[in-house]
Amino acid sequence: MTSKEPLQSSDRVSTGLPGLDEVLDGLRIGDNVVWRVSDLNDYRRFVFPFLDAAAETGRQIIYLRFGQHPPIIEQHPAVRTIEIDALGGFESFTSRVWHLIEQHGRGAFYVCDSLSELLNAWATDAMVGNFFRVVCPLLFELDTVAWFALHPDRHSRMTLDRIRETTQVMIDIHRHGENVQIHPIKAWLRQSPTMFLPHREQDGQFQPITDSSDATRLQASLELEHLHRQPLLDYWDRLFQEASRALSEQDADCIADLQEQVLQVLISREPQILALARRYLSLEDLLGIRSRLVGSGYIGGKATGMLIARNILLKEAPELWQQNLEPHDSCYLGTDAYYAFLVHNGLWPAIMRQRSKAGYLTEAPALRDGIQEGRFPDEIRSELERLLDHYGQYPILVRSSSLQEDGFGNAFAGKYDSVFLVNQGAPEQRLEALEDAIRQVYASSMSEDALRYRQQRGLDQREEPMALLIQRVNGRFHGRYYLPDAAGVGVSRNTFAWDSTMDPKAGMVRLVMGLGTRAVDRIEGDHACVMALDHPNRQPFRNQDESYRYSQHLVDLLDLQQGALETRPLSEVLENTTDLPVEHLAEVDRAATTRAEQIGLKGPVWRLTFRPLVQKGAFISRLSDLLQTLEAAYRHPVDVEFTLHLDEQGDPAFNLVQCRPLATVGEAGPVPIPDRVPEERILFRTEGHFMGGNINLAIQRVIRVDAAIYATLSTTQRYEVARLVGEHVRSSKTPTMLIGPGRWGTTSPELGVPVRFSDIAGVAALVEVSEKAGHMVPDLSYGSHFFQDLVETGIAYAALFPENSHCQYHPEHLDSPSLPAGQPPSPDAALRIHDLDHRQLQLRGDIVRQTLICFFTD
Template sequence: MSSDKRSTGIESLDKVLDYLRLGDNVVWQVDSVDDYIEFARPFVYEAINNGRRIVYMRFADHESIIRNNSSVITYELDAQDGFESFSTTVHNIIAREGLGVYYIFDSLSDLLSVWATDLMIGNFFYITCPFLFELDTIAYFAIIRDRHSYDLISRIRGTTQLLLDLYCYQTDIKTYYLHPLKVFKRYSYTMFLLHVLEHGNFIPIVNSIQSATLFCALQDRKLGSKQKYLDYWDKVYEKAEHIYNMSKNDGSDFLPEVKETTTLLSKMMLTKDARVLELVEKYFTLEDLIKIKSRLIGTGFVGGKSLGMLLARNIILKDKEFDWKTYLEPHDSFYIGSDVFYTYIVQNGWWRERVKQKTDEGYFEIAKDLREKMLKGTFPPAIKEQFIQMLEYFGQSPIIVRSSSLLEDGFGNAFAGKYESVFCVNQGSPEERYECFEKAVKIVYSSVLNEDALTYRLKRGLQHKDEQMALLVQRVSGSYNKKYFFPQMAGVGFSYNTYTWKNDINPDAGMLRLVFGLGTRAVDRVETDYPRIVSLDKPMLKTHSHKEDLRRFSQQDVDVLNIEENSIQTISVKKLIGQKLNMDMDLFGIRDHEINRKLREFGINDEEAWIITFDKLFTETPFVKIMRHILKIIEKVYEYPVDIEFAVNFTNRTPQINLLQCRPLQTKGKGVKVRFPQNISQDKIIVKTNGNFMGGSIDSNINKIIYVNPEGYSKLDNTKKYEIARIIGRLNKEYIDPNNDRVMLLGPGRWGTSTPSLGVPVTFSEISNVTILGEVAFSSGGLMPELSFGTHFFQDLVETDIFYIAIFPQTKGVLFNSNTFGKNHFSTVLPNFTQFQNIIGVYNFNDNIVRFRADLISQKVLCYLD
C-alpha cells in the first residue's frame, strides 16, 4: 500500500475502493444506522491502531456510532441551537483540530427532526465537506435511504469524494451488498458494480442475470411510497393536507392527528419559543397553517414580524365585540422562509466569512465587506421561479418587502427599525419589476449586518444567536389618487402609554401616533414634522396647549408612492391635497383659511392648505373605540403590553384597518413614587423641568456627563458637525464602561437626526452606552428637541434602558445649569481632537454625587449635585 493510501479497516473494502485517500469524505447511504455502524467501527479501530487522531461528532438520538473509547475525542453537539450555531461550532472544531484528523459523524438524516428540510442538511454538507478536504482529513457520514429528496442526494454526490450505497438484504442470513456510486480519482473494471459480502470478502457481481435479479429484488422493497424522493418538508405538508381533508369528512375521528400535525407544523414554520407556541396552538388551526404554507417561498420559519401579524389578526377575528369583517382589511401576504437566507449565503460562497464575522475580532470589521457582497449575490433557479410567480400574482400592485427575522418582534427583543423595509412601487415590465424586487430582498438581507443591528444584538447578548432573516412581502394598503398611491392614514398603536403628558391621562388606555398617508412618518423620527399623538382615553387632548401652535405642530408632509416615477416620494400636504383627491378630507383635518388666502394672493392655485388634526375621525367614526379594543384584546391574550402598526382606508366613513405588525411592547412602568428633596440650592441644580421625558420613573446616580455645547455646535459647518457625531461615537465606545459608568449625554436639538442643522447626526450605535439622553433646546440656532414617542428611536431608548429628556431652558419653571459641570477632561480623554474641546465637554463626578430623579406620576425631573 502506497504511503498516501489509508485503510477502511476492512481489507476487502480497501480492494474495491483502492483504499481511502487523505481528503476523502465518505458518505454511506444505508437502510438503518446499524448498517452504518458495521462499517464505521472497523474504520475507527484501524485508525486507532495506526495512531491516528479520531474525532466523533455526536448530535443524533440514535445509538452511538462509537462505543466508549478513550482514544476517540467526542464532541457533543446540539442541532437544536439552529443551523448557523451548529454549523459554526462544527467549523470551529475542524479548524481547531487541524490537519490529518479522522472524523465520524452521526447520521445526517437525524438533523431532519430539528431542521425539517433537506435544504439545510445540504447546506451543512456543502460547507463542511470542502473544509475537511482542504485539511487532508478522512470523514465518514451516513444518510438513510429513501428519506431524502433528489436535490439533497444530488448536492451530496456533487460535493463528496465517495458515495457508497450499502444494502442489507435479509433472507436466511443477513447479507450486505455494496454499490459504489462515486469514487473520486480511482477506477477499476469492477469498481462500480454491485458487490456482495461473502465470507468476509466483497465479490463483484459480474453475471447480468444475477445482477438484474438482485437489483429488481432491492427495487421491489422500495415500491409503494410515492413520497420517497420528496423533501421531508413536503412530505409533512402532504400528510397535513391529507389529515385536514379527512378531518373535514370524518370529524372527531381525526382530532388527535389534527392536533399532533398542527403542533408539528407550528414548530417547523412559526416558532419554537414555548411562550409563543402556546398562543399559536390556541389561535391557529390546521387550515390556517396550510394556508400559510401555500404562501411560503422556500422553507423554514416565517419569522417574528410575520408571526406577530398573523397571530394578532387571528386573536382579533375570534373576538365577538365587533363585526371584524367590516372593520378589518384582509391581508394579502407572502413569506420568504428563513432557510432561503442561509442558502443565499452558502451558495454564493460567503459562509466562511460569515463564520469569521461571528467572532469577537471580526464582528464589526468583516461585517462591512460581507454586507456589500450580499447586495450582489444570485439566487438558485428554483427560488427565482417562486419569486417570479409571486410577482405575477401581485401584477403591478405596489408591495413592500419587510424584514421578519427569527429574533425580531419577540418578547424582549423588538429590533425596531434595525432592519430594512423596502417599498417596490412595482411598475414597468416583468423583467424590470423582478429586478427591483430582487434588489429589495438583497437590501433587507444585507441589513442583518448593519452597524446598528450588530450593536443592538451585542448589547442584548444575542451576538452568537442564529439570526436568520425571513421576509414578509405585503401588498401595500391604499388606493390610487391621480399618480399617487397611499393609504388614507396610518400609524402605530400602544396598549400602554408611557408618555402621559398630563396627570389625568390614563396610561392603561393606550395611545396612537397617526399620520396622513404612508406610515413611514409614524414609525420614523421625521425632521420638522409632527404626527398626531392620541391618548385613547382623551383623543381630543393635544400635546400642545396654545391655539397658535396647532398649525406648527401638525403634519406638514406626506409619504406616498409615485406611480409615474416608480418611487416613494415625500410631498407637502398642500401640494397633495391640491391635486383634488378623491377622499373626504374633513375626517383628517381642517381647512387653513388664512394660508389658503395667502396662496391665492400669490396666484398659487395647485395647492390647498389643511391642518391635519384627525378631530372628526375621533368624534364622528368608531375608530378610537375600535383601536382601543384591538389593543386591549391582544394585550389580554399576550398578558403583556403590545404595539402595532396599521394602515386605514375608508368606505364612506367606515374605517377598514389593515393590521400590518404586532409585537410585545418594551415599556417602563410607573414603579414606585420618586421622592424629591426640598430646598435644594439653585447652584447645585443641573436640570429641573416638568414633563417632556420618556422612560418611566427613575432614581439614579450619574458619574459622568458628556455635553455638546449648543452655541458652539450651531456655528460649525456640516462637515464638522458630522465629525462631532463620530467623536461622540468614539467616546461611547472607548470612554464609557457600560458595566460601571452611568452617563448623561446632553446636546442641542435632536440626537440621531439626519439633518445636522437640527441636531447631532449620531447613529444608535454611537449613543448605545449612555444612561440618560438629553436634548437641549437652543432656539436661536434652530436646534429644538422633539419627543418622538412611538418611533423606532423611542423603542431603541426603551429597549436599551436609556432614559430620554427634552430640556427647554427658556421655558418658565425649567432650569439648566452647565456651570455645575466643573473641569472639562475632553483633551485628556481624546488628546488628538483638542480643536473640539470648546464644543464637547467631558465631566467626571467620581468625587461628587450627581443624583437624577424623575417621577412619571408627578411628571417632575430633577438632576442635582448631592
C-alpha cells in the same frame, strides 16, 4: 468479512478491506465517503475495518455522535466519541461541527452518524444537504477522511444530488436477503472499466457484475423490493401532510399534537410567544401559513406577531373586527431559505469568522458585501416568481422577520431594513428588484447598528436567521402615486403623558398621512400627529399656530414614475391628485389660504391635524379597543403598526401590519420631588415632556453640547462632535447624562447631533433642548423606533423647551468655561464634559405629577 494487508501510502488511505480498496483504487486524503444504505448495520460492517486500518497508522479518529439510532461505534480504543445536540437548530449544530473540525486540525479521520437523523431535528430535508455542503469542503481542505451514512429513501432528489455533487466518494449498499452488493456511484479522480458496476461481496472480495443479464435481474429484484417499501418524505412534508389528513378527517386526538409539532418548527422557540400561538393559531391557520411560505423553516418574529395579533382580535372581539379588520395578504420567506442562500454562495466560512469574538464587527462588512452580491438557488427563484404572480403589479413591502425580532424584551425596532417595491415593469425586472430587496434585508443583519444592539443585549451568540415578511402595500393608486389613506403606530401605554389628567394606560397613537415610514422614524424637519387616546383633542401646543407649525407637511408615498419610495410636500400631492380623502384627515388653514390667494396661489391650504378623523368617526374608539384587546391577550403592553382605509364617510377599516410586546420601564414607587429648590441649584425643571416613569437617578457625569458653538460648525465638524460624544460615552464608567441641542441621533446635522444610537446606549439620561441658536428643536418621537430604543435600554428622556413657562434650564450652573477670546469654534470646544466628583446631581421624575427636576443637592 475478512481483511488482508491494507493499502497505505502518502496520499492513499485504506478502507480496511483490500477487496474494496481494489474496487475504488483506494481512498484519497481529503475524501468524504457517503454510504447510501437501507439498513445501518450494513454501514457498521464497513466502518470497523476502516477504523482498525486507521488506528494502525496512528490516525486521530473522531466519532461524531448526533443521531437517535443506536451508536455506530460502541467502543473502540482508538476512537474519541463527541456527542453533539442537533436539536438546537441548523446554525448551532453546523457551527459546533465546524469548530470541532478546526480544533482537531489536519489529518484527523471522522466517522459520523446517519445524516438522515438530522431530519428529525431540523424538520427540513434541504438543510441536511446544506449542512453537508458546508462541512465537506472544510474536511477536504484539512486533509481529513470522513464517513457518513444516508438513507436515500428519506431525502428529495435535490438533496441527494447536492450531496453527490459535493462529496468525493458515494457508494450504494443493496441487500437482498443475505446477498450484499455494493455499487460505487462516484469516486472522484479515479476510474476503471468496472468501477461503477454493482459488485457482489464474496469472501472479502467484491466481484463486478459484468453480465448484463445478471445486472438486469439484480435491478429488477431491487425495484420489486422498493415497490413494497413506502417511500419516505422528509419530516417537514410528512408533518404537514399528516396535519391536512387530521383536519380533513377531524381526528381530534391528532390535531392538538400536530398543532404543537408544527408550532415548534414554523412559529417560534420562545416560550411566551409559543404560549400565545397555542391559544390563537389553530392547525388550520398553520396550514394556511405553510401555503404562503417560500422555502421552509420559521416565519420569524415580525410575521408571527402580526398573525397572532390579527387572530386575537377576530377571536376576542369578532363583532367589531370581522367588519373593520382587513384580511391580510402576506407571504413569508422561511429561515431555511436564508441559510440556503448563505451556503449556496459559499459564505459559511465568512459566517464562522464573523461569529468569533475577534471578527464580530470587523468581518461584518465583507460578509455584508458577499450577501449583496449573492445569487439565489434555482428552487427559491422559481417560488419567488410564483409569489410575484400572486401580487400582480401591486406594490409590495419586503420586511425583516428574524427569529428574535419583535419578541418579549427584544424588539429590534428599526435595526433591520424594510424595502418598498413599486413592483412595476416586466416580470424579469420585478423579480430582479425583489431579489435585490431580499439581499438588502439579509445584508442589514450585518449592519453595525444591528450587531451592536445584539451585543449590548447579550444576543450576539444566539442564532438569528433572517426570515422575511412580504406584504401587499395597503393603499390605492392615485395616478402616479400609491399610498394608504393614513398609517400609524399605537402603543397601549402612554409613557409620554404630558398632562397630569392623562391616564398612561389609555395608550397613545402617532399618526401620519401616507406610508407609515413617517410614523416609525424620527421625521427630519417634519412632525407626526401625537394623540393620547383618552384626550385626543388635547395637544402639547400653546395655540393653533403652533399646532399647524408642528404638524405633518410632507407625505411618504410610492412614485410609480420614479419607481421608488419618495417624499413629497402635501401641497404637491394634492395638486397632482383629486381623490385623496384629505377632508377626513385635515383642516383648512383659513389664514394661510387667504395669504396664498392674495399672491395668486391656488387654495385651500390644508393642515394635517387629523381632527376630522377623531371628531366625526370611530377611529379613537376602535384603536382603543384594538390596543386593550391585544394587551389583555398578551398580558403585556403592546406596540402596533397599522394602516387605515377610509370609506366615503371617513369610517376607518384597519390593516394591522405589526404587533410586538412594548418595552416598558419598570414602574417604581413614588419619588419625592422637593417643592422648593433654590434656582441656583437647578440645572433644569420641566412639566411633562419626559419619559422613564418615576425617575430617581444620581448623575455623576454630564456631557453637554454647547448649542451656540455647535450652530457655527460646518457639517463635517458636527459629525466630528458626534464621534467625540460616542468616544466619551463608551469610556464613561459612571452614570452619565447627555444634553444637546435639537435631536440626538438625527441624520441631519442641522437638526441636532448625528450620533448613532449604539454610541449613546450607555447613558443614564438623554436630554434634548430647544435652542434658538440654529433653530434646533427636540422631536417628541412617541412610538418611534428611537422611542423603543430608549425604553428597551432603560434610558430616561427629557425634552426641554426653555422658551415655555413650564420649563427652566440653567446650563451656566455647570460652571462651563467660556471659549477663550479669538479662538475659532471647534468640535472640541463645542463639547463640554462635567465630572461631578465633588457635587451630587439628582434627576427625579414623578409621572403622576408630570414633574421632572435635575438639581444639585449641596
